[in-house]
Amino acid sequence: MNDNELLRETLAVTHGERGQAPAPGVEDVVVPLHLSSTYSIPDIDPDADLELLDPDAGEYLYSRLSNPTRNALEHRLAALEGAEHALAFVSGTAAIAATMMATVQPGDHVVAFEDLYGGTKTMLNRLLGEKLGVEVSFVDATDVSNVEEAMSEDTTLIWMETPTNPLMHLCDIEAIASVADEWNVTFGVDNTFLSPYFQNPLSLGADVVVHSTTKFLNGHSDSIGGAVVTDSDDLMDELAFLQRVGMGSMLSPFDSYMTLRGIKTLPLRMRQHEENAMEIARFLESHDAVTRVLYPGLESHPQHELAARQQSGFGGVLSFELDTDLDGTAEFLGNLREFPLAVSLGGVESLIEHPATMTHSPLSLTERERLGISNSLLRLSVGVEHVDDLLSDLDAALSVV
Ligand SMILES: Cc1ncc(COP(=O)(O)O)c(C=O)c1O
Known part of the structure; x- marks a missing residue:
């Protein structure tokens, strides 16, 4: 059976973990914790794109760029959201910052839920607003018409959480995805509160999903981490650049291992x-x-x-x-x-x-x-x-x- 046909209960336990033999003849059932910071390579390659090494093709050079344990986690996260790509970050905050850096430029405009996680609101106000000159409109997104009314020619990103913290307000992902399509802007959803088990925003029309894996995904209050998940190849390339080079904020092998273990249940x-x-x-x-x-x-x-x-x-x-x-x-x-x-x-x-x-x-x-x-x-x-x-x-x- 192909992994695409497996259900989430099975994907959560096994996906990304097979075929990771650390030594000839050894077939671990659980993905090993690869701590090596660097890898020896067979020969020099003048054409290699070091920012976008493909771990699936065995391209390992330096652990910030690609790491087998992190790669296994990224595969599992993508599979759980039913997505093409996932990247694991050092925190949910880093995952959100990278997504904003990938989609917003100075002078752009963002429409966001007024009822966001406090840290995200501060990031929007101070990092994007004060430092980068991005205008941010916070709206009551429980009513999609407020999102529609806030859109402008400069808008490049709509940013939502649902349900919100602590008031448990929801926004209609499908309806907001239609607004995002109409204006041709990126629509991001922070899916931390429900995890991919209870909600899949990409299937409802969102372009990119983030998680604080610190919460339900890891599930044991013993690791800080984050993830970005998307079907877009272009966004994935930009996010991979930010994760590995622009910000250097990839998840450590140990936290990747912990999160892989946590996700099983x-x-x-x-x-x-x-x-x-x-x-x-x-x-x-x-x-x-x-x-x-x-x-x-x-x-x-x-x-x-x-x-x-x-x-x-x-x-x-x-x-x-x-x-x-x-x-x-x-x-x-x-x-x-x-x-x-x-x-x-x-x-x-x-x-x-x-x-x-x-x-x-x-x-x-x-x-x-x-x-x-x-x-x-x-x-x-x-x-x-x-x-x-x-x-x-x-x-x-x-x-x-
Ligand atoms: C909804 C939501 N998103 C993002 C974050 C930030 O995640 P982290 O603490 O992993 O950086 C939090 C943290 O509480 C959160 O509740």
């Missing part, structure tokens, strides 16, 4: 994250001390129908608001046992985060209030523990609110 983990998150969302929705629950899997979510249409699952992240103030919220957090207070998400362990004082503290109070990030809003990254233990812990802590 992505489908299993995602299904359990979702099952647990759904039960917790329903429990919180029925609790008197909770004023609202934001989870696209709930029928009460204003974009539940869109989530059901463009995603194949609702994911493991949800937010909720307590019927109390900052002090009451702090007391609730102090009473939890199974939810460490920590940023990041997507690991097997559950985490809780307080956006107003943690991830979104760089935003002004006015901006937080405008977006709906109150002092009693909390975000859960629901892990794969037994859900009864998670529910009891939340129930006990809620009794103090």
Whole structure:
């Protein structure tokens, strides 16, 4: 059977890992961790393009340019998104920066979701806006007409996340892809929150997808990494130049190995994250001390129908608001046992985060209030523990609110 015919549960475990014999006669079942920074070559080649070495053709010269462990991971990431190409970066942030560098020039215009990951928003404002003279329009992309209205002759990139953090807003990928096509601009989607297991933006018309592999893809909170995935050969060439030469921000062999290992259980983990998150969302929705629950899997979510249409699952992240103030919220957090207070998400362990004082503290109070990030809003990254233990812990802590 050809790998194109395999399902994601199989691709996640085996793709990219076969045929990587480290020594004659040795057939590893698991891809080896290739730590060598340099490789001896048989002879000189005056025609070699050192920026675009093809590892599949055995072209190895120096590990920043190509590395067998990273190459195996890149193959698996592309396969999971159903894409032609993938590149692994040193962080999600580096993957996003490279994609922006590949698609935007000084004087260009970008249309972006106003409700993006804080670091991406800062990158757009400071790196693109202040340093490169790029104009950025942040819009409420839950309504596609706002994206349409913000487009101009100078627009070269539309940048979206769906669902967003921490408000769990969605945008309609297919509808925005039509706008991008009409204006002939690149459409990028950060797919970190759902992973390729629950959403494939390229199949809905996006041109390029990025991931913070730090989150669900690696899934064990022990590696920082990022990925860019695309079907476009031209974009791939430019991104490979940036990854290897322009920025030198490729993923290390060790983190590539860790992420390959983590991805093997992505489908299993995602299904359990979702099952647990759904039960917790329903429990919180029925609790008197909770004023609202934001989870696209709930029928009460204003974009539940869109989530059901463009995603194949609702994911493991949800937010909720307590019927109390900052002090009451702090007391609730102090009473939890199974939810460490920590940023990041997507690991097997559950985490809780307080956006107003943690991830979104760089935003002004006015901006937080405008977006709906109150002092009693909390975000859960629901892990794969037994859900009864998670529910009891939340129930006990809620009794103090
Ligand atoms: C949606 C999203 N995109 C990108 C990033 C940045 O990823 P990294 O921390 O791997 O650089 C994050 C990090 O929290 C994120 O939540």
